[in-house]
Amino acid sequence: MFEKILIANRGEIACRIIKTARKKGIKTVAVYSRADASARHVRLADEAYEIGAAEAADSYLNGSKIIAIARKSGASAIHPGYGFLSENEEFAKACEEAEIRFIGPTADAISLMGLKDQAKKAMEEAGVPVVPGYDGDDQDAVFLSDKADEIGYPLLIKAVAGGGGKGMRLVENRSQFSSALSSAKREAKAAFGNDRVLLEKYIRRARHIEVQIFADMVGNAVYLHERDCSLQRRHQKIIEEAPAPDLSDDMRFEIGETATRAAKAIKYRGAGTIEFIVDVENGLKDAPFYFMEMNTRLQVEHPVTEMITGLDLVEWQLRVAAGERLPLKQDDIKLNGHAFEARLYAEDPGNNFLPQTGTLHHFTCPAPDLNFRLDSGIDQGDEISIYYDPMIAKLVVWGQNRSEALRHMRQVIKNTAIAGVKTNLEFLYHVFMNKAFSVADFDTGFIEKHRAELTRRFDEMPVPVLVLAALSELMPHMEGKDVWDWSDGWQLNHSLKVNLTFTANNKSHEVGVTYLKDGFEISVSDRPYKVKLLKKEQDDFSILIDGRKISGKVIMQKQDFTVFCDGKVAYLHHYIPGADKQNDQATSGTVVTPMPGKVSNILVADGADVEEGEPLVILEAMKMEHTIKAPRKGIVCFNDLTLEMQVSDGEVLFRIAESDDDG
Numbered sequence: 001m002f003e004k005i006l007i008a009n010r011g012e013i014a015c016r017i018i019k020t021a022r023k024k025g026i027k028t029v030a031v032y033s034r035a036d037a038s039a040r041h042v043r044l045a046d047e048a049y050e051i052g053a054a055e056a057a058d059s060y061l062n063g064s065k066i067i068a069i070a071r072k073s074g075a076s077a078i079h080p081g082y083g084f085l086s087e088n089e090e091f092a093k094a095c096e097e098a099e100i101r102f103i104g105p106t107a108d109a110i111s112l113m114g115l116k117d118q119a120k121k122a123m124e125e126a127g128v129p130v131v132p133g134y135d136g137d138d139q140d141a142v143f144l145s146d147k148a149d150e151i152g153y154p155l156l157i158k159a160v161a162g163g164g165g166k167g168m169r170l171v172e173n174r175s176q177f178s179s180a181l182s183s184a185k186r187e188a189k190a191a192f193g194n195d196r197v198l199l200e201k202y203i204r205r206a207r208h209i210e211v212q213i214f215a216d217m218v219g220n221a222v223y224l225h226e227r228d229c230s231l232q233r234r235h236q237k238i239i240e241e242a243p244a245p246d247l248s249d250d251m252r253f254e255i256g257e258t259a260t261r262a263a264k265a266i267k268y269r270g271a272g273t274i275e276f277i278v279d280v281e282n283g284l285k286d287a288p289f290y291f292m293e294m295n296t297r298l299q300v301e302h303p304v305t306e307m308i309t310g311l312d313l314v315e316w317q318l319r320v321a322a323g324e325r326l327p328l329k330q331d332d333i334k335l336n337g338h339a340f341e342a343r344l345y346a347e348d349p350g351n352n353f354l355p356q357t358g359t360l361h362h363f364t365c366p367a368p369d370l371n372f373r374l375d376s377g378i379d380q381g382d383e384i385s386i387y388y389d390p391m392i393a394k395l396v397v398w399g400q401n402r403s404e405a406l407r408h409m410r411q412v413i414k415n416t417a418i419a420g421v422k423t424n425l426e427f428l429y430h431v432f433m434n435k436a437f438s439v440a441d442f443d444t445g446f447i448e449k450h451r452a453e454l455t456r457r458f459d460e461m462p463v464p465v466l467v468l469a470a471l472s473e474l475m476p477h478m479e480g481k482d483v484w485d486w487s488d489g490w491q492l493n494h495s496l497k498v499n500l501t502f503t504a505n506n507k508s509h510e511v512g513v514t515y516l517k518d519g520f521e522i523s524v525s526d527r528p529y530k531v532k533l534l535k536k537e538q539d540d541f542s543i544l545i546d547g548r549k550i551s552g553k554v555i556m557q558k559q560d561f562t563v564f565c566d567g568k569v570a571y572l573h574h575y576i577p578g579a580d581k582q583n584d585q586a587t588s589g590t591v592v593t594p595m596p597g598k599v600s601n602i603l604v605a606d607g608a609d610v611e612e613g614e615p616l617v618i619l620e621a622m623k624m625e626h627t628i629k630a631p632r633k634g635i636v637c638f639n640d641l642t643l644e645m646q647v648s649d650g651e652v653l654f655r656i657a658e659s660d661d662d663g
């Protein structure tokens with residue numbers, strides 16, 4: 001076994017690898033970019049070396065620098081994690097040439113699986129079913145169009161070098177084919193420098209089921225059962241589970257054996273995943289499945305496999321890379337219970353999932369135990385930057401069966417609180433509460449189909465959220481004081497009533513709090529509620545609202561409140577006239593950029609009379625489009641805003657002046 005390994009990655013996966021290395025008595029070397037000098041993986045490792053600027057191209061993708069550090073530090077192997085250099089055949093080759101073991105497959109295996117047409121051919125030869133289509137060398141447009149007619153419609157054009165849906169086009173009928181072909185080729189050329197494509201029959205209703213395989217260097221291969229990763233949004237996985245719900249034992253066996261056969265056929269070594277697309281047009285029972293692609297790395301969602309098998313996949317990687325045989329035979333690999341993984345992202349589901357950046361002022365979740373595991377690369381107080389993936393953590397639960405695991409996940413999400421950046425926490429809660437999802441009635445179209453209800457924002461801000469926020473604001477003034485004996489400045493005109501204004505999503509909410517001898521009368525939108533405080537422990541409240549028990553958590557960061565209550569997450573701002581520059585700007589009609597980006601479109605003319613909510617500017621930020629709307633009715637003034645202009649965070653985009661008829 002290795003004495004010391006280098007981890008060529010960051011975030012949660014670097015921390016995950018360090019954990020197993022420590023368990024095995026292996027010393028760890030971290031590398032980090034200048035943005036990550038105090039990151040969690042650096043804090044956890046035995047040694048750490050800076051490798052360059054924040055941009056991945058200057059740091060985590062700098063293979064030769066990383067190899068040089070491995071040599072200098074005496075690490076005899078490099079674990080690439082996932083992403084970055086993990087599926088880079090040149091890097092795998094360079095490691096072996098430097099006599100440092102690449103903890104992963106051979107460069108040849110990475111290369112073979114890197115192109116879809118090659119991979120498909122290799123799989124076909126191994127007797128693995130592949131989606132019917134054309135994956136030959138002839139790329140002539142007329143020839144391909146004839147092939148398309150043979151395959152029939154709908155069909156997919158896929159770039160052979162593609163990934164993540166890039167260079168992929170759905171063609172519904174022959175008249176769409178030639179323009180879809182040229183646009184797929186154009187996109188593929190730009191993204192991968194390779195415009196070759198293949199054609200496939202399109203599977204309308206699909207489940208994404210992938211099999212975890214492992215192989216050693218002496219030809220043994222096993223499968224560690226499957227994961228269902230059908231819940232994706234724009235090819236980004238959100239929730240994964242193991243085993244795949246409702247898969248019959250026969251089909252589990254067949255798909256597992258098929259994956260093992262694939263691994264053996266290409267003389268694979270280490271951890272790998274064979275992705276299958278399962279055609280569920282006629283249900284899952286006896287559904288046909290087809291090879292889609294192979295991932296030649298450890299995957300983000302490996303923990304669900306660990307939960308149901310009780311195995312440590314990173315340990316297996318280390319052992320296989322060190323030349324050991326596979327630790328278990330196929331028959332000794334168990335499948336016990338059910339596991340879910342939910343990926344917690346710093347993104348705003350209420351705003352087209354726009355990635356969020358900022359300081360994680362608060363991050364708490366239940367204590368890990370047999371049923372709950374937290375894989376995180378970030379601690380409270382850390383920064384989420386624009387440079388890397390916005391994934392904050394993975395919440396992983398285990399239960400005896402799927403419904404028990406579901407219940408655990410709902411509890412975990414309800415008891416997780418993050419403040420400082422917006423997250424998809426509430427979105428995840430909606431998925432785990434969804435009726436169809438609860439009975440495993442889903443396919444890869446689930447998120448899109450249920451998008452509206454999964455991303456719904458509060459049309460009306462829930463009363464408990466506002467009550468909790470108001471109490472949280474006022475409590476510090478009250479603690480240790482007699483209810484009739486306050487002299488703080490917040491007490492207006494010596495009356496015992498305080499009025500607070502909270503804003504959220506450009507709406508304001510008035511909350512009036514009157515102190516009574518035995519509690520409060522709190523009015524929201526002029527409707528009074530009797531409120532009693534049962535318990536307050538730091539940020540956690542238990543209250544009665546008109547006799548109904550409500551529990552919640554409120555994180556205050558100056559005037560910004562994040563309220564967690566029954567799976568809901570609300571972001572409120574306590575508006576204090578005058579003391580509140582940003583808010584006054586908003587109400588005065590000045591709109592600033594939410595994040596750095598490029599102005600990709602200006603939708604109305606300078607000086608136009610616009611309505612509240614009218615889209616005015618499209619900002620392209622972090623590869624996504626973001627629509628900036630008018631915060632109120634008025635005359636728009638763009639000043640010197642121009643198309644293609646780069647704008648920095650907080651820069652003024654436009655102002656909305658009051659129109660004449662407003663007085």
Ligand code: MV4
Pocket residue numbers: 131156164165200201202203204206207208229230232235277292444
């Ligand atoms: C498909 C397909 C239907 N039919 N291939 C999506 C990205 C790339 N990995 C392959 N993908 C698909 N390939 C055929 N022949 C549907 C998808 C697909 C998908 C697959 C798995 C999970 C989510 C998905 C979302 C949209 C499309």
